Amino acid sequence: xxxxxxxxxxxxxxxTSVLMQDLCTEGASDxxxxxxxxxxxxxxxxxxxxxxxxxxxxxxxxxAMRRHFNMxxxxxxxxIVCDETPRVSxxxxxxxxxxxxxxxxxxxxxxxxxxxxxxxxxxxxLTDQTLQFLGIAPTxxxxxxxxxxxxLIAFIVVICVVSAGILALLVSTFMKKIRKEKGVLEEEKLxxxxxxxxxxxxxEGKAGSLNGGFMEDxxxxxx
Amino acid sequence: xxxxxxxxxxxxxxxxxxxxQLEKMExxxxxxxxxxxxxTQYMLTCIGFCVGLGNxxxxxxxxxxxxxxxFMIPFLILLVLEGIPLLHMEFAIxxxxxxxxxxxxxxxxxxxxxxxxxxxxxxxxxxxxYNTIMAWVMWYFFxxxxxxxxxxHCPINDNRTGLVSECExxxxxDYFWYRETLNTSTEIGDSGGLQWWMVLCLVCSWxxxxxxxxxxxxxxxxxVYVTSTLPYVVxxxxxxxxxxxxxxxxxxxxxxxxxxxxxxxxxxxxxAGTQVFYSFSLAFGGxxxxxxxxxxxxxxxxxxxxxxxxxxxxxxxxxxxxxSIIGFRATEKFDDCSGxxxxxxxxxxxxxxxxxxxxxxxxxxxxLNNTSPEIIQGLNLKTCNLDTFLSEGVEGTGLxxxxxxxxxxxxxxxxLWAILFFIMLFCLGLSTMFGNVEGVVVPLQDLDILPKNxxxxxxxxxxxxxxxxxxxxxxxxxxxxxxxxxxxxxxSIPLLVIAFCEMVAVVYxxxxxxxxxxxxxxxxxxxNIFWQVTWRVISPLIMLVIFIFYLVTKVSEExxxxxxxxxxxxxxxxxxxxxxxxxxxxIFILAGVPSLAVPVVALFKFIYNRxxxxxxxxxxETLSTVSAKVQMSEMQVxx
Numbered sequence: 001x002x003x004x005x006x007x008x009x010x011x012x013x014x015x016t017s018v019l020m021q022d023l024c025t026e027g028a029s030d031x032x033x034x035x036x037x038x039x040x041x042x043x044x045x046x047x048x049x050x051x052x053x054x055x056x057x058x059x060x061x062x063x064a065m066r067r068h069f070n071m072x073x074x075x076x077x078x079x080i081v082c083d084e085t086p087r088v089s090x091x092x093x094x095x096x097x098x099x100x101x102x103x104x105x106x107x108x109x110x111x112x113x114x115x116x117x118x119x120x121x122x123x124x125x126l127t128d129q130t131l132q133f134l135g136i137a138p139t140x141x142x143x144x145x146x147x148x149x150x151x152l153i154a155f156i157v158v159i160c161v162v163s164a165g166i167l168a169l170l171v172s173t174f175m176k177k178i179r180k181e182k183g184v185l186e187e188e189k190l191x192x193x194x195x196x197x198x199x200x201x202x203x204e205g206k207a208g209s210l211n212g213g214f215m216e217d218x219x220x221x222x223x
Numbered sequence: 224x225x226x227x228x229x230x231x232x233x234x235x236x237x238x239x240x241x242x243x244q245l246e247k248m249e250x251x252x253x254x255x256x257x258x259x260x261x262x263t264q265y266m267l268t269c270i271g272f273c274v275g276l277g278n279x280x281x282x283x284x285x286x287x288x289x290x291x292x293x294f295m296i297p298f299l300i301l302l303v304l305e306g307i308p309l310l311h312m313e314f315a316i317x318x319x320x321x322x323x324x325x326x327x328x329x330x331x332x333x334x335x336x337x338x339x340x341x342x343x344x345x346x347x348x349x350x351x352x353y354n355t356i357m358a359w360v361m362w363y364f365f366x367x368x369x370x371x372x373x374x375x376h377c378p379i380n381d382n383r384t385g386l387v388s389e390c391e392x393x394x395x396x397d398y399f400w401y402r403e404t405l406n407t408s409t410e411i412g413d414s415g416g417l418q419w420w421m422v423l424c425l426v427c428s429w430x431x432x433x434x435x436x437x438x439x440x441x442x443x444x445x446x447v448y449v450t451s452t453l454p455y456v457v458x459x460x461x462x463x464x465x466x467x468x469x470x471x472x473x474x475x476x477x478x479x480x481x482x483x484x485x486x487x488x489x490x491x492x493x494x495a496g497t498q499v500f501y502s503f504s505l506a507f508g509g510x511x512x513x514x515x516x517x518x519x520x521x522x523x524x525x526x527x528x529x530x531x532x533x534x535x536x537x538x539x540x541x542x543x544x545x546x547s548i549i550g551f552r553a554t555e556k557f558d559d560c561s562g563x564x565x566x567x568x569x570x571x572x573x574x575x576x577x578x579x580x581x582x583x584x585x586x587x588x589x590x591l592n593n594t595s596p597e598i599i600q601g602l603n604l605k606t607c608n609l610d611t612f613l614s615e616g617v618e619g620t621g622l623x624x625x626x627x628x629x630x631x632x633x634x635x636x637x638x639l640w641a642i643l644f645f646i647m648l649f650c651l652g653l654s655t656m657f658g659n660v661e662g663v664v665v666p667l668q669d670l671d672i673l674p675k676n677x678x679x680x681x682x683x684x685x686x687x688x689x690x691x692x693x694x695x696x697x698x699x700x701x702x703x704x705x706x707x708x709x710x711x712x713x714x715s716i717p718l719l720v721i722a723f724c725e726m727v728a729v730v731y732x733x734x735x736x737x738x739x740x741x742x743x744x745x746x747x748x749x750x751n752i753f754w755q756v757t758w759r760v761i762s763p764l765i766m767l768v769i770f771i772f773y774l775v776t777k778v779s780e781e782x783x784x785x786x787x788x789x790x791x792x793x794x795x796x797x798x799x800x801x802x803x804x805x806x807x808x809x810i811f812i813l814a815g816v817p818s819l820a821v822p823v824v825a826l827f828k829f830i831y832n833r834x835x836x837x838x839x840x841x842x843x844e845t846l847s848t849v850s851a852k853v854q855m856s857e858m859q860v861x862x
Contacts, residue, residue: 035570037566039576039577040566086573086575089570089573150368150369151362151369152365154365154368155423155427158427162427162434163430165434166433166434169442173680
């Protein structure tokens with residue numbers, strides 16, 4: 001009696017699993033093809049694709065479904081995988097936990113995967129390009145647009161430096177001009193000593209003509 | 224050996240300072256003429272003027288298209304026969320007559336003022352568009368201070384569904400150059416309005432140039448210590464970096480592999496001749512000015528040889544660097560292309576990764592084609608050829624702003640390499656601009672059209688301001704097309720005319736015998752047989768041949784230009800469009816006006832002499848230039 005029961009149970013189990021397998025076919029309308037390029041992504045650090053990795057994948061997908069529907073009922077057994085190839089690609093469908101003969105519609109699966117795409121990628125150390133869900137477009141990364149374009153900042157810095165350079169040059173030209181005029185005045189005063197070709201003798205100079213070189217002495221030494 | 228053929232030139236002795244006067248000026252250090260602080264400054268300035276963007280982006284292209292290593296032969300031959308003699312001649316005549324270009328030619332013969340004016344006009348026109356290229360370099364430089372570089376990825380379109388279509392169909396670097404930098408219109412007639420960001424960059428480049436040139440060689444002499452040496456440092460860094468990248472050696476090998484058959488092609492020799500000529504910045508008048516600030520007994524022969532060799536070496540060196548990076552880029556593209564093909568094969572046939580590699584790709588493809596050809600057809604596999612990618616090495620702005628920037632994005636720490644590269648380009652261009660400004664400002668002073676009491680700062684400022692206003696054409700939407708037009712016509716034919724007139728003037732009007740004596744006075748020995756032969760016969764002949772060839776080629780070819788048109792069917796390949804008919808007027812102004820200045824001014828002076836002035840047998844035609852007046856009056860005071 002118990003043997004018969006056992007036999008019937010086994011038959012039922014295999015029949016359901018076969019039924020469930022029937023749900024997953026290549027090209028199923030509610031299923032998606034997944035392709036992994038582990039060696040391309042990781043090179044020397046690539047891991048072997050085996051049953052444990054597949055289990056991780058199913059677990060991730062179940063997590064994605066839980067997160068999307070906010071229900072705790074999804075389990076690894078609800079994810080059905082078929083058509084595995086050595087490329088490391090396979091098809092999967094998601095069965096409804098309430099009624100395992102029904103599949104979750106493809107649109108819902110897509111939404112769920114999209115929401116948790118980042119988490120799934122990171123679990124496998126892959127990216128959108130190396131862990132492909134064919135048919136689910138990767139969400140484009142939003143580019144951060146800064147308020148001031150970076151080139152404007154560099155431009156302002158350069159302009160400030162260059163303007164400082166111009167100011168410095170113009171100021172130095174101005175100072176040179178003032179110094180030159182002062183120097184010319186000094187020279188003119190010195191030249192007066194040799195007016196008319198007759199050199200003046202004596203340090204005190206001729207009374208009546210100013211000798212700039214000795215002006216200071218004249219004030220202090222009354223000779 | 225005295226030359227029998229010499230044109231009559233009365234009054235020459237009165238127009239030029241004699242040897243005794245030169246000795247006196249040298250001893251007493253008289254004159255208000257500026258002087259070099261040191262020989263190094265002079266050499267660096269001349270090297271900076273000669274070594275420019277052409278060495279980096281024209282020579283490597285010519286080398287690669289005309290048979291690689293074999294191109295060195297015509298290049299070196301013409302360097303020796305054409306470049307060095309012309310350079311020595313310009314240095315010697317400037318050092319002897321101690322004036323700018325207008326002053327020198329007017330001293331030799333009053334009717335030759337036109338040659339100086341033509342030099343000034345060409346320097347002005349070339350300076351206007353050359354500094355716009357500097358503005359483009361500055362724009363890229365400003366944009367290099369971010370990671371990732373803005374030309375790495377295509378931007379996302381407005382409704383966030385994908386990438387911008389124009390960028391997706393071409394490439395991020397093309398898009399950044401044609402759309403975000405130039406915002407180019409589809410034809411030269413469609414102006415497209417001023418692009419404000421380019422106007423800002425243009426303002427910046429002209430201000431930087433003004434700061435460096437404001438007091439003539441006083442300020443440029445200091446600036447060249449940086450602008451002339453920095454490019455060599457950066458090139459060395461890039462060479463070391465390039466050689467450590469994968470595929471660089473294949474680039475260098477591709478560049479230098481000789482194809483001796485190219486030597487039979489006349490266009491190879493013509494391109495070598497024009498490259499040598501333009502590379503030396505001859506006939507701009509800047510070199511004559513620079514050497515006139517030297518002391519009288521400076522060894523100009525040695526200078527000419529050294530500068531020519533440095534120029535040649537720089538061309539070859541930068542070609543090596545550029546092609547090492549191009550080799551790297553080509554190898555990356557080849558790897559990408561074959562990677563894509565391999566991926567397509569693996570995905571279609573669900574083969575495990577690592578089954579198909581670059582080495583067995585062909586065999587696998589063949590076997591798969593035998594078993595299932597329809598699938599292979601459907602894959603649309605592209606053939607990847609490394610040589611095709613290597614030959615994509617373009618010239619000019621395409622090399623700097625498209626090909627090289629793409630290579631930089633593939634290197635690690637890209638912003639650093641981008642900053643270094645654009646600083647190098649900026650320094651190369653800036654040091655050439657110093658010579659252009661010198662070639663415009665000094666003739667302006669000599670021609671006496673502006674008030675004498677204006678300081679040099681004001682003159683330089685005026686020249687920069689007028690050039691900036693004209694350069695606004697190049698920051699319109701169609702600016703790129705205008706620049707290509709200026710480059711083809713303003714900077715080519717007039718220079719050949721001027722150089723030929725210079726040679727004829729010195730050898731036959733001034734007198735090669737007098738010139739030989741001058742050089743003996745200046746450097747201590749007469750120029751040897753090599754100089755005699757090249758000055759009298761070989762160099763003028765080469766100039767004439769190049770000029771005729773060039774003119775014939777330009778006139779016979781159809782006037783077309785390349786346009787970037789997103790709506791065309793060949794996109795992203797540039798379309799060949801015809802110039803509108805009013806362009807011919809512009810071309811005539813660009814090429815004709817400077818060239819015709821030579822005969823027109825001569826004719827004008829001739830008529831003026833005959834009709835308006837009393838015919839004087841010994842017409843002194845004393846120059847009323849600043850430098851002439853000051854020299855003579857100083858000597859009167861001292862003596």
